[in-house]
Amino acid sequence: MKLQALRKGAMLVTVSALMIFVITMLGWFAFGCYISDGGRGWNVPIREYSKALTWDGTTYTFTGENLLEKDRWMMLLNPQGRVVWSLRKPEDVPEQYTLTDVASFTRWYLEDYPVRCWVRPDGLLVVGSPKGSVWKHDIAMNTQDLLQAPLWFAGIFLLALGSVLGLAWLTVGNWFRQDQQVRDAARSNWINGVSHDIRTPLSVVMGYAAQLEDAPDLSPLHRQQASAIRAQSQVIRDLVNDLNLTMRLDCEMQALRKETLRPEAFLRQIGADFLNGGMGSGFNFEIDLPEIPLPEMNADPFLLRRAINNLLTNCVRHNSPGGLIRLGAKTAGKWIVLWVEGGTLDDSTETHAPQFLEPDGGAAHGTGLRLVTQIAAAHGGKTEFHSGTPYRCELWMPQK
Amino acid sequence: MAYRIFIVDDEPALQNMVKEILTQAGYEVDAALSCAQAMERFPTAAPDAVLLDVMLPDGDGFSLFGKLREIRDVPVLFLSARDEDEARLRGLGLGADDYITKPFLPQELLLRLRAVLRRVYRETSGLSSLADVKIDWGKSTIYRNGSEVSLTAKEFALLKKLWEARGNIVTIDALCAALWDGPLVGYENTLMVHIRRLREKIEADPSHPKFLLTVRGLGYRLKREERQ
Numbered sequence: 001m002k003l004q005a006l007r008k009g010a011m012l013v014t015v016s017a018l019m020i021f022v023i024t025m026l027g028w029f030a031f032g033c034y035i036s037d038g039g040r041g042w043n044v045p046i047r048e049y050s051k052a053l054t055w056d057g058t059t060y061t062f063t064g065e066n067l068l069e070k071d072r073w074m075m076l077l078n079p080q081g082r083v084v085w086s087l088r089k090p091e092d093v094p095e096q097y098t099l100t101d102v103a104s105f106t107r108w109y110l111e112d113y114p115v116r117c118w119v120r121p122d123g124l125l126v127v128g129s130p131k132g133s134v135w136k137h138d139i140a141m142n143t144q145d146l147l148q149a150p151l152w153f154a155g156i157f158l159l160a161l162g163s164v165l166g167l168a169w170l171t172v173g174n175w176f177r178q179d180q181q182v183r184d185a186a187r188s189n190w191i192n193g194v195s196h197d198i199r200t201p202l203s204v205v206m207g208y209a210a211q212l213e214d215a216p217d218l219s220p221l222h223r224q225q226a227s228a229i230r231a232q233s234q235v236i237r238d239l240v241n242d243l244n245l246t247m248r249l250d251c252e253m254q255a256l257r258k259e260t261l262r263p264e265a266f267l268r269q270i271g272a273d274f275l276n277g278g279m280g281s282g283f284n285f286e287i288d289l290p291e292i293p294l295p296e297m298n299a300d301p302f303l304l305r306r307a308i309n310n311l312l313t314n315c316v317r318h319n320s321p322g323g324l325i326r327l328g329a330k331t332a333g334k335w336i337v338l339w340v341e342g343g344t345l346d347d348s349t350e351t352h353a354p355q356f357l358e359p360d361g362g363a364a365h366g367t368g369l370r371l372v373t374q375i376a377a378a379h380g381g382k383t384e385f386h387s388g389t390p391y392r393c394e395l396w397m398p399q400k
Numbered sequence: 401m402a403y404r405i406f407i408v409d410d411e412p413a414l415q416n417m418v419k420e421i422l423t424q425a426g427y428e429v430d431a432a433l434s435c436a437q438a439m440e441r442f443p444t445a446a447p448d449a450v451l452l453d454v455m456l457p458d459g460d461g462f463s464l465f466g467k468l469r470e471i472r473d474v475p476v477l478f479l480s481a482r483d484e485d486e487a488r489l490r491g492l493g494l495g496a497d498d499y500i501t502k503p504f505l506p507q508e509l510l511l512r513l514r515a516v517l518r519r520v521y522r523e524t525s526g527l528s529s530l531a532d533v534k535i536d537w538g539k540s541t542i543y544r545n546g547s548e549v550s551l552t553a554k555e556f557a558l559l560k561k562l563w564e565a566r567g568n569i570v571t572i573d574a575l576c577a578a579l580w581d582g583p584l585v586g587y588e589n590t591l592m593v594h595i596r597r598l599r600e601k602i603e604a605d606p607s608h609p610k611f612l613l614t615v616r617g618l619g620y621r622l623k624r625e626e627r628q
């Protein structure tokens with residue numbers, strides 16, 4: 001699902017980039033067409049005008065009327081700066097020019113008229129346009145800078161393109177995240193609702209089964225059957241609890257309430273509760289803590305207790321009566337390793353928690369262990385599961 | 401005299417089951433199926449504790465909790481199918497004495513209810529006995545074979561902490577916290593000394609204790625005495 005969403009996002013961004021490129025090119029083309037005046041305006045090379053102006057020995061003849069727009073004018077200055085020929089020259093344009101005047105108007109304006117100049121053997125040809133019709137600017141640039149200009153333009157273009165694509169990527173990602181959040185919330189609420197509805201009838205089943213288990217007037221067989229109902233109801237209860245929590249962790253809806261914990265005290269309390277609650281009855285239980293005090297951890301005690309309890313329950317399930325269950329902790333570099341050992345699990349050599357959801361979305365075996373992995377990950381830790389005899393589960397937690 | 405427990409839960413099957421469990425355990429029970437019924441019956445029921453569901457057909461248990469507490473200051477245990485942290489913390493934050501999540505085992509319910517009643521009504525204010533040792537909680541004194549045996553304040557606090565959880569393991573850390581007002585590191589050896597001295601005063605053969613038992617690596621357990 002995520003891969004498909006990413007593919008869609010990538011495609012959308014690529015199409016957007018292509019569209020930006022095509023629209024820019026079309027825009028430049030349209031602008032070119034708009035400013036084009038059929039070769040008669042400012043853009044007509046002045047060389048063409050010069051070619052059209054000829055001297056027959058007595059007089060000048062201009063044959064390029066079709067190239068020159070009606071509001072444009074021309075004049076030819078001789079080497080002494082005097083106007084020797086002109087066409088539609090405005091009255092406010094002088095007849096004589098000094099070297100300084102020529103130097104100025106060739107670069108800027110002549111009496112505010114934008115002009116272009118062309119050097120000919122017989123003088124200087126000047127073509128003028130109406131005042132305010134053309135903007136002129138003198139550009140001078142260091143050659144080295146000029147050579148670098150394309151690189152600068154390309155870099156700026158790529159930067160702009162990258163920014164646009166990045167923004168588009170973020171926007172698209174945000175849409176998908178929002179969509180995912182809505183779906184996650186719906187899924188979590190649904191599971192929460194279903195598990196809520198299961199809890200009350202399960203209480204009745206567990207309660208009556210536990211009472212029948214201790215009823216003196218029932219036969220041993222019936223008491224055994226009641227015990228099985230009670231035990232299986234507890235399995236369902238654990239599954240419902242795990243399913244709820246795993247979903248909340250998956251959807252990042254479970255807030256971590258971290259506290260500073262002393263690993264020894266924390267594990268001793270879990271061990272005591274394990275034995276006090278009767279979970280460990282029929283098993284040999286040992287706690288293995290180093291003599292040197294362990295460093296403190298910063299963790300959510302409720303979640304971490306849940307994780308360790310799941311590991312202990314897992315050991316009970318894979319153990320035989322009279323078997324040994326060990327709970328312990330040690331340090332490994334910057335980690336505190338909390339571990340539970342006992343029972344046998346040799347049907348695989350897995351080092352990761354088994355998958356908990358089948359492809360069709362149904363709950364599969366191993367929800368409890370998957371939850372342990374999720375809780376470790378939520379604290380920035382990890383888990384390791386070592387199959388064999390004894391079956392060993394390790395929860396690696398960062399030190400405070 | 402038996403404690404009176406008032407149950408408020410809208411599920412008749414669950415209510416009946418809890419009634420049976422409590423009645424068999426020697427409690428007197430009264431019940432209501434809704435907020436309105438609870439408000440009507442609560443004053444006359446005059447219970448010693450309330451088991452209160454959070455989701456009720458005509459309101460929520462949190463609001464009802466406040467109204468019941470206005471009428472009578474009794475211990476309240478929430479009994480809910482909602483297991484979210486927010487719900488638990490809200491219930492306990494309001495001042496409830498415990499929050500039990502459904503489904504639960506009858507024994508779990510009884511143990512937690514008993515713990516609340518013991519804490520609130522201070523059962524340890526009278527006399528208790530452990531084999532040939534009599535404990536007078538009011539005078540903070542113990543008698544062995546009729547003779548008074550002096551206990552230090554720490555030894556008595558230790559005995560009280562173990563007695564409150566009798567039958568269950570109390571961790572070294574919990575005992576240290578009870579004796580020295582905080583989970584202190586490095587007090588284990590001092591604790592062992594106090595345990596040894598307490599054994600000398602309550603056990604017939606301190607080298608082979610029958611009641612104050614060591615649970616290796618975890619803590620200590622005061623074994624239940626049948627004649628209590």
